[in-house]
Amino acid sequence: MVVVEKPEELQELVRSQPRLRVTGGGTKPALSHSANASLAKLSGVRKYNPAEFTFTAMAGTRIDEVETILAERQQYLPFEPPFSASGATLGGTVAAGLSGSGRLRFGGVRDFLLGAKIVTGEGISVATGSQVVKNAAGFDLPKLMVGGQGCYGVMTELTFKVFPKPQHSATVVFEAETVGQAVALLRKLAGSGLDLAALDLDADNRLWARVCGFRSAVLRRTERVRQSAPTPGRILTDDEDAQFWNDCQEFRWLPDGRDLVKVAITPKCIEKLALLLPHVARRFSVGGNLAWIGWPTGENPAQLRHVLCELECPGLFVTGTPSTPYVGPRVDNLFAQRLRAAIDPHGKFAVS
Amino acid sequence: MSRLRQSLPPDRVLTSRAATTSFESDGLTAYREKPGVIVLVESTSEVVDVVKLCHEFGVPFVARGSGTSLSGGSLPIANGVVISLNRLNKIIDYSAEQRTITVEPGFINLEVSKHVAGDRLYYSPDPSSGPVCTIGGNVAFNSGGAHCLKYGMTANHVLGIKAVLPDGEVVEFGGESLEHVGPDLCGMFVGSEGLFGVALEITLRVLPQPERFHTVLAAYDTLAGAGDAVAMIVASGLLPGAMEIMDRLAIEASEAAVHAGYPTTAAAALLVELEGPSEELDAEIPLLEQVIRDSGAYEVRVAANKEERSRIWVGRKCAFSAIGRLSPDYLVQDGVVPRTELGNALSAIEALSEQYGLRVANVFHAGDGNLHPLILFDGRIPGEFEQAEHLAGEILMMCLRLGGSITGEHGVGVEKIAYLPEMYTENEMNLMRLIRQAVDPAEIANRGKMLQASALGKGG
Numbered sequence A: 001m002v003v004v005e006k007p008e009e010l011q012e013l014v015r016s017q018p019r020l021r022v023t024g025g026g027t028k029p030a031l032s033h034s035a036n037a038s039l040a041k042l043s044g045v046r047k048y049n050p051a052e053f054t055f056t057a058m059a060g061t062r063i064d065e066v067e068t069i070l071a072e073r074q075q076y077l078p079f080e081p082p083f084s085a086s087g088a089t090l091g092g093t094v095a096a097g098l099s100g101s102g103r104l105r106f107g108g109v110r111d112f113l114l115g116a117k118i119v120t121g122e123g124i125s126v127a128t129g130s131q132v133v134k135n136a137a138g139f140d141l142p143k144l145m146v147g148g149q150g151c152y153g154v155m156t157e158l159t160f161k162v163f164p165k166p167q168h169s170a171t172v173v174f175e176a177e178t179v180g181q182a183v184a185l186l187r188k189l190a191g192s193g194l195d196l197a198a199l200d201l202d203a204d205n206r207l208w209a210r211v212c213g214f215r216s217a218v219l220r221r222t223e224r225v226r227q228s229a230p231t232p233g234r235i236l237t238d239d240e241d242a243q244f245w246n247d248c249q250e251f252r253w254l255p256d257g258r259d260l261v262k263v264a265i266t267p268k269c270i271e272k273l274a275l276l277l278p279h280v281a282r283r284f285s286v287g288g289n290l291a292w293i294g295w296p297t298g299e300n301p302a303q304l305r306h307v308l309c310e311l312e313c314p315g316l317f318v319t320g321t322p323s324t325p326y327v328g329p330r331v332d333n334l335f336a337q338r339l340r341a342a343i344d345p346h347g348k349f350a351v352s
Numbered sequence B: 001m002s003r004l005r006q007s008l009p010p011d012r013v014l015t016s017r018a019a020t021t022s023f024e025s026d027g028l029t030a031y032r033e034k035p036g037v038i039v040l041v042e043s044t045s046e047v048v049d050v051v052k053l054c055h056e057f058g059v060p061f062v063a064r065g066s067g068t069s070l071s072g073g074s075l076p077i078a079n080g081v082v083i084s085l086n087r088l089n090k091i092i093d094y095s096a097e098q099r100t101i102t103v104e105p106g107f108i109n110l111e112v113s114k115h116v117a118g119d120r121l122y123y124s125p126d127p128s129s130g131p132v133c134t135i136g137g138n139v140a141f142n143s144g145g146a147h148c149l150k151y152g153m154t155a156n157h158v159l160g161i162k163a164v165l166p167d168g169e170v171v172e173f174g175g176e177s178l179e180h181v182g183p184d185l186c187g188m189f190v191g192s193e194g195l196f197g198v199a200l201e202i203t204l205r206v207l208p209q210p211e212r213f214h215t216v217l218a219a220y221d222t223l224a225g226a227g228d229a230v231a232m233i234v235a236s237g238l239l240p241g242a243m244e245i246m247d248r249l250a251i252e253a254s255e256a257a258v259h260a261g262y263p264t265t266a267a268a269a270l271l272v273e274l275e276g277p278s279e280e281l282d283a284e285i286p287l288l289e290q291v292i293r294d295s296g297a298y299e300v301r302v303a304a305n306k307e308e309r310s311r312i313w314v315g316r317k318c319a320f321s322a323i324g325r326l327s328p329d330y331l332v333q334d335g336v337v338p339r340t341e342l343g344n345a346l347s348a349i350e351a352l353s354e355q356y357g358l359r360v361a362n363v364f365h366a367g368d369g370n371l372h373p374l375i376l377f378d379g380r381i382p383g384e385f386e387q388a389e390h391l392a393g394e395i396l397m398m399c400l401r402l403g404g405s406i407t408g409e410h411g412v413g414v415e416k417i418a419y420l421p422e423m424y425t426e427n428e429m430n431l432m433r434l435i436r437q438a439v440d441p442a443e444i445a446n447r448g449k450m451l452q453a454s455a456l457g458k459g460g
């Protein structure tokens, strides 16, 4: 494993190597187990102007480092990047295209990334996107980096927008008898004007609804959320609230011996998914738009593939070491292939 | 031509000068070009057929929605095909429960919000041209509007796209979920100014309507003062749904047109709108009041009810067309500057306006630093258009010097094509050209927009 410390070294590496897959914090082994270069040392915040609500950092910068710096100015990345405390980096999060529960309210990593400096398959450094919160000039290449698994260029530096961190948060938990009842409540809450910050459903049919905002408002809003179900929910203590969402961000609910799979879903798939994969660890996040599945390590994912194809929901292994991270319906197409041919003509960045 | 006529009824293949004149220009009226043929398509499969024909014969095409582009994006290509998409305006699927709607590209922006209003939902991107512009045009330009600060532009609201590539291949990206797996191709397609082909079906997310609005209009005696107020509001931790500024000239024009009650003595008016759950607004309003007071506003008006709120918005949204009353012609730029540089940028524009002896009105999306200087000129006076273009160019260069962008939402089109290489280095321009070539080697899709046509494209 080559440890890259400067962008120029990475350019040189791309030119000299037949194949280049990089890793950051190594928190998503399904996507980085075949890496031959590490960007963990290509790290550090380069520019942070709190009044501008944007920052620029090297791709190998740990998310928790960024979160700490932002928190000092009451700012944050609202999409709650997964595996932050475990050492996830900015670049790895973008490449994997992962957003956490907080994605519900203001959008995911795709919505907060403004600019990306990348190295192309020919070893050329290119600054895509911009440093300002709004830009419509040229192709929106940063978007291609989101979920691109490093196949569309290797990121060296990233610019994000951030938001003011809410003063306070509180969570209500509801217990439903069946998945169907839980989904009905989930729909009601997500479609309301209650403006929830997060809305997750666990495998025990418990629905967790989070409210963020000014302290005085949050207390009253939480009460309104609590009363919005036939059987009112329970309000968590402040400590429980922090703990629960932090555990979500780090996937502490995932039992040992399971590989984490991300699946893009809609609420209408939840019941079927629960029915077809009854004994599998799972979480439905982002108001039923994102499923996290714990697939038994080493077990052939054929059944999972079959179910996801049937539901037309694409999936991605995040941990574990499957031969290919993709599972379920094919997401590649002609447009993507042409883009890769332009950015990486020799196929150096291809996922094995 | 004959192949086009074979596949479509004659009344939908227009070639006579009388029929094609209205397609010769778009919202950027200073540019005109004669198209070869206008095709009025009525189904997505017709679009695919036309694109395939264009590909087979190497004829360039321009997809056209309502032709309101302000950068010449929908300007025809000489002797090329214009694919007019206005009749492709059906809703393909709508689920209130799922909060998604799938429409054809000719569907009108404002109609989305109207259609879903009964379910207390709305479509967030709200360009001032909303009553006429199409979702297809919005997708091509990643259009914005006054309410982008909190929830983003078109790209942040498009979940899925079905498109025909310039060689007639049909592809689909994304879907109905907020999440996706694999590269964000949908995001990459949005804002590509028609260079990647034609969007045929677009799935949008719609949001629950905010429970409550709080709309404030504050008057300032300097333009920079209003600009600084925006930075103060952002710094206070508030996240308004919209923050807009209009200067004296824009206020004058808008007041003459619609009498929305803007402060006519002010050098600038700042419009701020908070939105959200009622309890949250109870907490936010006093904070906003405090910040606005501290920012030196000399008069503050709060919309007391729905009617007053919509009057304030009418005053803002009609500004472009109202400016038309002040001057026979105008050019509008939409460069972006870092929000903390707004005051500086506005002073620089004032200085340039004086230097050129051309009036410039400002009405813009202050919350995200997106300027909209409207440069007034009279095209009948020889040299004045060139002067106005020159001034516009200087404003763009100023935006770049301050670390911003040449366009926040109107796109590059033909108008800013010379300035894209000022924003990006040769390496970046090259990569964009390579991508263009890989997707459309013959450069038949919207040739000569955003990227200069290559020698190959020009000859073809």
Ligand SMILES: Cc1cc2nc3c(=O)[nH]c(=O)nc-3n(C[C@H](O)[C@H](O)[C@H](O)COP(=O)(O)OP(=O)(O)OC[C@H]3O[C@@H](n4cnc5c(N)ncnc54)[C@H](O)[C@@H]3O)c2cc1C
Residues within 6 Å of the ligand: B026, B027, B062, B063, B064, B065, B066, B067, B068, B069, B070, B072, B073, B074, B085, B105, B126, B127, B128, B129, B132, B133, B134, B135, B136, B137, B138, B139, B140, B141, B142, B143, B144, B145, B146, B193, B194, B197, B198, B199, B200, B320, B321, B409, B410, B446, B449
């Ligand atoms: C008075 C006025 C106010 C405006 N206010 C705003 C504003 O607030 N915010 C803002 O962002 N813009 C604004 N605009 C600009 C303009 O309305 C937008 O750019 C709009 O999105 C254009 O839509 P259209 O249907 O008119 O597209 P057109 O002008 O017809 O086309 C625009 C571009 O999109 C391409 N295109 C059209 N349909 C498709 C398709 N289906 N697939 C691929 N490419 C396609 C065209 O080739 C062209 O390049 C304003 C314009 C006017 C005249």
